[in-house]
Amino acid sequence: MKRYFGRKLLVYILTFVLAVTIDWMIPRFMPGDPISILISRFGPRQGGYEALQGYFTSAFGLDVPIWQQYLNFWRALFQGDLGISIYVFPTPVIDVIMRAIPYDIALLLPAILLSWLAGNNFGAIAARSKRLDDTILPLGYILTATPYMWLAILLGWFFGIVLGIFPIAGAFDQSIPAPSFSWLFISSFLVHWFLPFISLFLVQFGGWAIGMRNMIIYELEADYSHYLEALGAPTRLVRRYAFNNAVLPQITGLALQLGVVVAGALVTEVVFSYPGIGYLILQAIQNQDYFLLQGCFLFIIFGVLLANFLIDVAYVLVDPRTRMGMQGEVG
Amino acid sequence: MTASTVIEPKKRSETLYFALRNNKLRIGVLVLLFFIVLTFVGPMFTDYEPYQFVSSGAQPPSSEFWFGTTTLGHDVYTQFVLGLSSTFIVGIIGGGLGTLIGIVVGFTAGYRGGVVDELLNILTNIVLVIPALAVLLLIAAYLEVRGIIAESLFIGCLAWPWTARAIRAQTFSLRNRDFVDLARLSGMKARKIIFSEIAPNMMSYLLLAFILQFGGAILTAATLDFIGLGPTEGISLGLMMNNAVLWGALLLKVWWWFVPPGLAITAIVGALYITNVGLDEVFNPKLREM
Numbered sequence: 001m002k003r004y005f006g007r008k009l010l011v012y013i014l015t016f017v018l019a020v021t022i023d024w025m026i027p028r029f030m031p032g033d034p035i036s037i038l039i040s041r042f043g044p045r046q047g048g049y050e051a052l053q054g055y056f057t058s059a060f061g062l063d064v065p066i067w068q069q070y071l072n073f074w075r076a077l078f079q080g081d082l083g084i085s086i087y088v089f090p091t092p093v094i095d096v097i098m099r100a101i102p103y104d105i106a107l108l109l110p111a112i113l114l115s116w117l118a119g120n121n122f123g124a125i126a127a128r129s130k131r132l133d134d135t136i137l138p139l140g141y142i143l144t145a146t147p148y149m150w151l152a153i154l155l156g157w158f159f160g161i162v163l164g165i166f167p168i169a170g171a172f173d174q175s176i177p178a179p180s181f182s183w184l185f186i187s188s189f190l191v192h193w194f195l196p197f198i199s200l201f202l203v204q205f206g207g208w209a210i211g212m213r214n215m216i217i218y219e220l221e222a223d224y225s226h227y228l229e230a231l232g233a234p235t236r237l238v239r240r241y242a243f244n245n246a247v248l249p250q251i252t253g254l255a256l257q258l259g260v261v262v263a264g265a266l267v268t269e270v271v272f273s274y275p276g277i278g279y280l281i282l283q284a285i286q287n288q289d290y291f292l293l294q295g296c297f298l299f300i301i302f303g304v305l306l307a308n309f310l311i312d313v314a315y316v317l318v319d320p321r322t323r324m325g326m327q328g329e330v331g
Numbered sequence: 332m333t334a335s336t337v338i339e340p341k342k343r344s345e346t347l348y349f350a351l352r353n354n355k356l357r358i359g360v361l362v363l364l365f366f367i368v369l370t371f372v373g374p375m376f377t378d379y380e381p382y383q384f385v386s387s388g389a390q391p392p393s394s395e396f397w398f399g400t401t402t403l404g405h406d407v408y409t410q411f412v413l414g415l416s417s418t419f420i421v422g423i424i425g426g427g428l429g430t431l432i433g434i435v436v437g438f439t440a441g442y443r444g445g446v447v448d449e450l451l452n453i454l455t456n457i458v459l460v461i462p463a464l465a466v467l468l469l470i471a472a473y474l475e476v477r478g479i480i481a482e483s484l485f486i487g488c489l490a491w492p493w494t495a496r497a498i499r500a501q502t503f504s505l506r507n508r509d510f511v512d513l514a515r516l517s518g519m520k521a522r523k524i525i526f527s528e529i530a531p532n533m534m535s536y537l538l539l540a541f542i543l544q545f546g547g548a549i550l551t552a553a554t555l556d557f558i559g560l561g562p563t564e565g566i567s568l569g570l571m572m573n574n575a576v577l578w579g580a581l582l583l584k585v586w587w588w589f590v591p592p593g594l595a596i597t598a599i600v601g602a603l604y605i606t607n608v609g610l611d612e613v614f615n616p617k618l619r620e621m
Contacts, residue, residue, distance in 0.1 A: 011456045018457060022466065026473055145601035147550055149557045149572055150593025157581045157589070168581065256493065259462030266464070267557050271576055285472055285559055293472055300465045308460055 004322050008312050012305045019301040023294050024073045082298070083291030087283050093295040096280065101299070103171055104276040106193065108265050111200035112254070118201075119208025120250055124243050126209065127216035136209055143206025148264035152199040152271040159195060166195050169273040196272045200265060204257070211253060215246035248319055255311045258304050349613045356609030362602035366595065370419055373412030381410045381566040389585050399587035402578050410566045411591045417567040418549055418599065421483045425548030428487025430541040433494025438525050440495070441502025448499075455492045455499075463489035464554055471560035479562045482555065486548050494540045501536060505529050535614040539607055546603040553596050568592035 064072070076082075082093040126136040143151075160168035172179065172188040179185055219225060219242035228238045269278030277296050284292040316322045350356055379385050382405055390400040398407035440451040467485055471477055505511060506529070514528045530537070555561055556569025557576075575581075575589035 015457045015460050141601050146597045147553045153589050262462050263464035297465050297469050304462050
């Protein structure tokens with residue numbers, strides 16, 4: 001188990017270092033000198049070219065050797081200093097992001113967990129039952145091939161505009177001044193949350209249902225299943241064993257899917273103007289707020305790594321082989 | 332060896348026989364062919380440029396404007412058929428590069444083993460956990476001019492890890508078979524063994540990997556384009572959806588603007604997935620009974 005976590009942690013730490021390095025390198029080494037482009041863009045907006053030049057020079061630490069710039073970047077990072085946002089000038093980027101994070105968690109966590117649970121259960125039931133399989137399988141393939149933003153657009157258009165049941169912009173009613181624990185806020189929040197949630201849920205659901213269906217069929221063909229059947233075990237018991245074995249690759253699959261799901265959440269937020277990281281990224285791009293964009297990048301990487309680690313822990317809890325040091329899926 | 336060459340022609344016709352009878356494969360290939368033909372033939376039926384003002388805004392589909400016009404007065408059909416070709420370019424180049432890197436890394440790691448495998452494995456795992464879109468966003472945001480080829484190449488460079496992993500595992504299991512040992516004993520070079528002994532046994536597998544990479548690249552590109560970081564020149568299906576949302580197609584109920592691009596992506600990617608499953612059943616007799 002130590003070896004299992006040791007390897008995983010090594011990969012995560014290396015990934016984080018690489019991500020921070022990319023974040024540091026791209027503005028500095030991209031062709032076309034992005035920093036001077038930055039300065040020329042903000043020049044007229046914040047007045048004084050020289051003042052800005054000075055600000056950027058100190059913010060990027062351009063007056064010291066390259067290796068020291070890199071170390072300074074890390075030091076600033078550990079102090080939570082990601083720069084100043086241009087989009088909501090002069091709020092620190094970290095504060096802007098922190099305000100958006102709760103909305104991302106409220107959207108992503110239920111969407112990921114519920115679609116995983118529902119998809120696996122439906123897929124397991126559909127496997128080898130002709131009628132269900134004929135409906136769930138094509139539906140699953142269509143859903144999993146659907147671009148997240150398109151489903152979001154369709155749902156928003158149909159339920160938001162044509163039927164007018166759900167709002168399609170923001171996280172709560174504009175007339176409510178600030179988030180609070182009142183009934184008014186919570187009901188408004190839930191109504192705004194539903195469409196982004198359901199479109200994230202549906203696309204993922206398709207993928208999990210297909211994956212589980214195929215895994216169950218594979219497991220039901222395995223020797224142990226045939227042996228159990230030969231012993232006269234009830235079908236339900238055989239299927240339960242098959243499910244327990246099939247769920248392991250689905251946990252690994254969840255870790256692999258995280259990046260795609262996060263990307264899906266970003267565009268879903270864009271469609272519904274939902275004030276999470278995705279919406280921030282859109283604003284950052286439209287306002288050419290590069291500090292904010294880079295901060296969002298780091299937070300996405302950090303979030304995905306953290307989630308990966310939690311899934312690893314879950315895997316150890318579920319699969320006894322990894323606990324016993326038999327290595328399970330370490331590979 | 333001689334026995335297998337004798338069986339070869341018969342086996343090939345058998346594969347073809349099952350391929351033609353497989354419904355998933357037939358549906359998938361038909362849908363794909365439809366869109367490929369549309370990509371080549373479609374532009375002949377339009378005289379407009381994608382961003383040319385052709386009529387007053389938000390005209391519903393009519394005999395003059397088959398797919399209607401956008402709120403900006405552009406012809407949706409023109410944008411759609413030209414956007415289709417961007418989609419296929421990204422799929423071929425991005426998916427192709429992703430598969431290629433995956434093959435090289437997978438074969439090398441799987442065949443060499445040892446330290447090389449260990450290092451490549453760590454590299455694969457790192458690229459695997461980094462969300463590709465986040466990196467693409469950062470790169471694209473700093474590029475002043477973005478072309479569709481560059482976009483495809485970037486996508487391919489980040490999409491290879493799962494292919495590499497799968498091919499490594501397959502190579503691993505083939506590496507110690509008798510015929511590979513025999514080739515090694517006869518003094519064949521490692522590269523030759525990989526390409527003449529191992530790869531031919533995985534051809535179907537490589538084809539399946541390419542199909543999935545193709546679909547994945549299309550979805551990634553659509554996402555990137557939708558955020559507004561797609562190619563700065565030209566049109567794509569993702570960009571159409573981006574414009575539709577930005578210019579109020581939802582509120583104004585201009586559904587003919589955002590339905591075709593998303594529908595095409597869903598149909599193409601869905602057809603690729605179904606083709607993939609169909610081919611899998613053709614190549615793998617165990618799965619045929621379904």
